[in-house]
Amino acid sequence: MAKRSKVIELEIPLNGEPASNSLPKAQTGISGLDEISGGGLPRGRTTIVCGGPGCGKTMLGMEFLIRGAQEFNEPGVLIAFEETPQEIERNVASLGFSIKNLVDRKKLFLDFVYVEPSEIQETGDYDLEGLFIRLQHAVDTVGAKRICLDTLEALFSGFSNERVLRAELRRLFRWLKDRNLTTVITAEKGEKTLTRHGLEEYVSDCVILLDHRVREQISTRRLRIVKYRGTSHGADEYPFLIDDTGISVLPVTSLEMHHEVSSERVPTGIADLDEMLGGKGFYRGSSILISGTAGSGKTTMSASFAEAACRRGERCLYVGFEESVHQVARNMTSVGLDLTRWVEEGTLVHEAWRPSQYGIEMHLLRIHKLIEAVKPQHVIIDPITNLVTGSAQKEVYSMLMRLMDYLKGRKITAIFTNLTTDSEELEQTDIGISSLTDTWILCRDLELNGERNRCVYILKSRGMAHSNQVREFVMSRDGIRLVPPYVGAGVVLTGSSRVAQEAKEKADALVRSQEIEKKQEALERKRSVLDAQIKVLKLDFSAEELELERMIKQQQSREKQLNLERDAMNRIRSGAAEKKIDSASAKSAGDSK
Amino acid sequence: MKKKVRTNGKSAMAGQPAMKLRLYVAGQTPKSMAALSNLKRICNQHLDGKYELEVIDLIKNPQLAQGDQILAIPTLVRNLPVPIRKIIGDLSNVDRVLVGLDLRGSDRESPKDSPSSAKSIGAGH
Structure with a gap:
């Protein structure tokens, strides 16, 4: 059987649906x-x-x-x-x-x-x-x-x-x-x-x-x-x-995998991060994993997402396993995020409890129940790592898988943060769940020149053109910026080194531009010298030309004069000459005779 | 159907209170009929008439099964003297019926019966 x-x-x-030809069922009503x-x-x-x-x-x-x-x-x-x-x-x-x-x-x-049994005595057939x-x-x-x-x-x-x-x-x-x-x-x-x-x-x-x-x-x-x-x-x-x-x-593995997907995008709350994610942010209803070492800005990043969502009037559920509600709220004011306001308005539901408080399925159930009650559009679980302290890793994975499926089925955008202890193992420990998530953002620390700087990059983001750049994660009272770090000469510089490098580059550039200007001026000068010379030469030439022309004209007029004079001479000579000619001719005639 | 048999003959065990018995049956099945006739014979032989017997047919009064916690049929319940004893089966094994009803007294010879008897005294209810 x-x-x-x-x-x-x-x-x-x-x-999950009873087949039409299957046995009649009696619902238990047990969820x-x-x-x-x-x-x-x-x-x-x-x-x-x-x-x-x-x-x-x-x-x-x-x-x-x-x-x-x-x-x-x-x-x-x-x-x-x-x-x-x-x-x-x-x-x-x-x-x-x-x-x-x-x-x-x-x-x-x-x-x-x-x-x-002690009261009963058996005495035959019954x-x-x-x-x-x-x-x-x-x-x-x-x-x-x-x-x-x-x-x-x-x-x-x-x-x-x-x-x-x-x-x-x-x-x-x-x-x-x-x-x-x-x-x-x-x-x-x-x-x-x-x-x-x-x-x-x-x-x-x-x-x-x-x-x-x-x-x-x-x-x-x-x-x-x-x-x-x-x-x-x-x-x-x-x-x-x-x-x-x-x-x-709680069904461990989802029985179905055909959730409808949305192509709508949700801003991340950090303009620079949106830009890295194809300019628009996450997909609505996708799962996002933010991994990082301690203090790398995971909570801040999630909080700014939540804050931005609330600002748009979308309901958000924030489940914390690390810090109390008030602590997160206080800390986030330092980067200009006012979570308390949204909690008071009811758009943000912020819950926090100890991961060791329950077994893994109790956590899941409590989250489920919160989701059912709050009906959020976005859910943040910060961090999921702490759940491992309560249960075996395998169970956590299966729980998260169910949670992700559940959230996807409801088109709820989910952000999970994950604390990684060692940067070497960063990508190893996450493997179990990373394959389930659509977008994986890594926050890591760079220690260089006596300071520690936060870096962010997108390891994967399904279905969108995303930046492959490592950005520096800068938090200030005005919020969060993701600054492109200095990349050159085979090193990535962040923090003050980046700033120093940038200043140096600026100075260099200034020097270079000044040199160019100088050269251009020299060129300009040469050109004007040349122009002047050409002018002088032209002047000389035209003076000479005039002189020569004058001389030519003089000579021409002299030639003309000479001709005239010769003509006049000739004419004069011809009157006397007629006689002369006559006499000459006579003479010649006589001579010829 | 409730059937009460009350007898006030002279006691075989003087000084002891009368025994109160209830026999639960379910209709006129062979087992029930056998139990009733076996019980009557035992009572006549060993109780010398000093007992009270009530026969309850659960087919007619099913709600009565709950009170005395009846599962097996037939069941003979000894309500008095305390502690309550239950004897199930058609009562064909007379020795066991007598042990069950605490009628063996000092002449109890079978060693295997003593622990069950001792237990029943300890487990008051």
């Missing part, structure tokens, strides 16, 4: 139990709740009955073999239930079955018809739909004839089934078997195992559905706790 139900577990996705059992206990069938002493068996049975009567209008019967009705009444009253009222209204019937008559009477009185037998095994101590007893038990389970009673039977856990007397042989519909462990003086209760015939159920161990509102079971 167990085999078959295992196969079913694998085939059916664990979505978390209905979720992991796929809707409650098998209706009209018997469930065995087993576990060691003090594990909460009776409480589970009682709450099943009380909630059945109060919330689902299913009257119930409690057959108590170990405690008197008065004792039970007192026990459940401490958990906030009043059964007197239910008994008066005939919603609940209590019958105390007292088995004292059966347990008396028990059946009492059961029938109880069921008839209130018209019961539910019944709890706590602890049926007490019969084994009362009656020595096991043959008769087992036959009667078989008859009892059939009897319960025939009357369609949803039954819870509590049983002590056996050494090798689930129950000491092997009751699971008779009932195989549903077996729930409770466990109560104490580790390092802090107790943890766990619940596991060992078997649930015909139903897919969470097979893990689920921590549960019993507090003033009864039992709360």
Whole structure:
């Protein structure tokens, strides 16, 4: 049978919803139990709740009955073999239930079955018809739909004839089934078997195992559905706790992973950090982990996020495990963050308690309850590391995983801070949870030149272009700034070294610019000298040009004059010459003759 | 159905108060009938009539099972003298019935019975 139900577990996705063809269920009303059992206990069938002493068996049975009567209008019967009705009444009253009222209204019937073996002498054949008559009477009185037998095994101590007893038990389970009673039977856990007397042989519909462990003086209760015939159920161990509102079971691993995601961005409260996160900040509903050594500014960073959220009118829940509420508020005023104002206005709910105060699931539950009550848009847990002091690391991881899933499912932005002790191990210790977070911011200290400076960088941020720069985290009365550090010559300088370096650079730059100016002036001078020279040369040239032109003109006019004179000469010569020519011609003629 | 049998014969154990007995049955089952007839025989033999017997049928009065904490049927309850003793079964083992009713007295021979008897005295209720 167990085999078959295992196969079913694998085939059916664990979505917490009862499949349409599955068994009819009776809701327990116990928070978390209905979720992991796929809707409650098998209706009209018997469930065995087993576990060691003090594990909460009776409480589970009682709450099943009380909630059945109060919330689902299913009257119930409690057959108590170990405690008197008065004792039970007192026990459940401490958990906030009043059964007197239910008994008066005939919603609940209590019958105390007292088995004292020393008073009983067996003298022959008998059966347990008396028990059946009492059961029938109880069921008839209130018209019961539910019944709890706590602890049926007490019969084994009362009656020595096991043959008769087992036959009667078989008859009892059939009897319960025939009357369609949803039954819870509590049983002590056996050494090798689930129950000491092997009751699971008779009932195989549903077996729930409770466990109560104490580790390092802090107790943890766990619940596991060992078997649930015909139903897919969470097979893990689920921590549960019993507090003033009864039992709360917390599913360790989320049954589903399809939360709707938001692409809306939420400012971080630090403008420089927004800028590093793609200019807009975190995604709404994402999980953010801020890791860092002591005093590296984790709380300040979370507080400024909270303050900014409150300023926008969004509700914020701040759970502190390190400092008291007032201490955080006082400290944050030193960086200009006034948390008290928002607490007074009710936008910020600030709670603080010691991590060692409870076991891990109690923390988770308290946070859950706060979230349910406050309905915040943002949750800050500062720091999660301190929870480890109370529990084993594995449990913390599984708790955080559940918390993150829960918050994501509700689109609540969650900031977890994490104190790391040694910078070497910084990234190792966080591995378990870092994979769950969407954005991981690391704050670390740099010790250099006799001072310690805070540095911040974003190790990862899913789904956004984020800066890979290491920034210096500077806190002042005016708030927080993330200053780009001096990066050059293979060193990162922060703090006063950065300031000195920056001053030096400034001076150097000044000198350089002055030199440039000087050179430019020289150039300018040279240019004007050149210009002057060119001017002089031009002047010289034009003077020479004029002179030369004048000389050319002179010579030309002289030439002209000469020509004129020659012409005049010629003319003059030609008058005399005519005669001369005549005479000459005559002479020549005569000569020629 | 309540049936009372009251007898005021002379006492076999003088000075002791009368024994008050209640026999719880569930209908007329063979076991119940056997128990009743066995009881009557034992009472006649060993109590010499000095007893008070009430037979309660739980089928008719189921609410009466709670008061005497009846689970097994048939159950014989000795309310008086204190302490209360319960004897379950059809009362076919006469020796055990006598031990259960503290009628063995000094002639109790079976050693295995003594611890149970001693326990019952210590565990008052």
